[in-house]
Structures are given as structure tokens and as C-alpha cells.
Amino acid sequence: MEMNKSVFVTGATNGTGFAIAARFAAEGYDVFIGSRRLADAEAAAQKITERYGVFAKGYETKIGDEVNVKAIFADIGSRGYLLDALVLNAANLGIGQVSLEVDMKDFMEVYATNVGWNFMMAREAARQMKEKGKGAIVFITSNSAVRVTENRCAYCSSKSAILAMSKSFAVDWGKYGIRSNCVLPGMIKTERWQNNVNNTKYCLPNYTPLHDIADFEDVANAAWYLGSEQSRNTTGAELVVDGGMLAQLTPNINRRLWEE
């Protein structure tokens, strides 16, 4: 039986990850959702099925656990799927890690998640994609992989490592028809962002050339492009979704936005 196309999205119970899952579902993909909490993954999967009429299933992702990673892909395979796309959205944000003081355990945990676990997930997905003869891996990294923010050494450098990891996959697995690309969001309008008074008080979107930051759907559209046949000749690439922030040396501030 010919299966629907399918995608696995990590950290996809809400926000950016859910928007990515929904974007693929809207295109008719069956969707596998990863979360550290099985009940939340299952609830998100149910929402996807109700809204888009595609098959969806939630999985508990145990960060850094290779047995769990293999079990997830074995289960997907046993259902007759060979994954078309993997979107690695979940991340340890490593917030507030002051470089002179950070505990090495906390520092390494950021790497274990953002680099090590993402590697395991990508490799296992690639084994299915190799069997299929094609597939797309999309990393949601960050523009802070290129220009950093204060007290985020582990996070920024791990996101930077992802850029090189993605290029390695592009080079190593291109011969199997597997593509690997990165989305580099800038600030996203998450609940965390909305609740941080500094963002509204200092009107941070005003600092980007477009005077706006990303909606979930902006990141989801980029992930869809890189994860689908739309980008069939693109691999090892980076797509920045940051309102133009990386392009500028100093911000060209629209003062009217503050005064209104």
C-alpha cells in the first residue's frame, strides 16, 4: 500500500513546533510529534488529525537516549512508513548561563540535546530515508549561531555546531538523495517573548530592518520549503528568518514606532 508522505517534528506540542507540524499536515503529510511528555504529544497529534484529517501520532522523546530514538523509528517503520522529512525543532535554550560561572553539567546538557540527540535523531531518520532513496532533514537553529547574545555561550555555540553538522549530512548523505538544511530564526513571538516586558518596553522588533520579528508561521513556512520537494536541489543551505537582523551593522530605528 502506498503510504502518505510523513514528517517527524520534535518539540511540536505547541508554538513553533506545532506550527511546523500543522504546515506539513495542511499539505497532506502524516505527522509524528515528539515531546518529553507523551500525553502532550498525543494531545497535539489528536489536534492535528482533527484539524487536517491526516494520520498523526505522538511519541515520548527521551533526550539523549539512543534506545528510545531507535524504538521511535522502529515503530514508525513497523507502521509502513519511511520518513520523508525530519524537522529538529526542540532545543535546550541554555538561558542565563553566565560564562564565568556556569556549571559544566548544565553547559554539557545543552550540547547533549542540541548536538548529540539531534545527531541521533537525524542518523536514525537518515537510515529510513536511505532505504527510501530520498528525504529531507531540517534543523531549526538560530541566527545566534552566527551573531551571539549575552550569557548564552553553550546555546549559541551549539546552534553554530548544528550549521556544520547539517553541512556534514548534506555532504555525507547527498548520494542517498538525503538533503539537510537549516532554518535560522531570529526572535519569534513566543509566549515567553510576549511575557517579557523588556521586549515590549524597548520594542525590540523595531531594531530589525523589517521592524518585525517572526511569527510561528514564518518559521513553519521556511521549514516546509526546506523539508519538501519545493527545495529539491537545495542542501547544506541556511535560510534566515529574522526580519533582516543579521544583514545590518547597526539598527536603523524607526523612532515613530516608539512614539505612537
Ligand SMILES: NC(=O)c1ccc[n+]([C@@H]2O[C@H](COP(=O)([O-])OP(=O)(O)OC[C@H]3O[C@@H](n4cnc5c(N)ncnc54)[C@H](OP(=O)(O)O)[C@@H]3O)[C@@H](O)[C@H]2O)c1
Ligand atoms: N524563540 C526564539 O526567539 C528563537 C530564536 C531563534 C531560534 N529559535 C529556535 O527555534 C526553535 C523553536 O523555538 P521556541 O522558542 O519555539 O522553542 P521552545 O518552545 O522554547 O522549545 C521548543 C520545544 O523544545 C523542547 N525543549 C524545551 N526545553 C528543552 C530542554 N531543556 N531539553 C529538551 N527539549 C527541550 C520542548 O518540547 P517538549 O517539552 O514537548 O519536549 C519545547 O516545546 C528552537 O530550536 C529554538 O532554539 C527560537
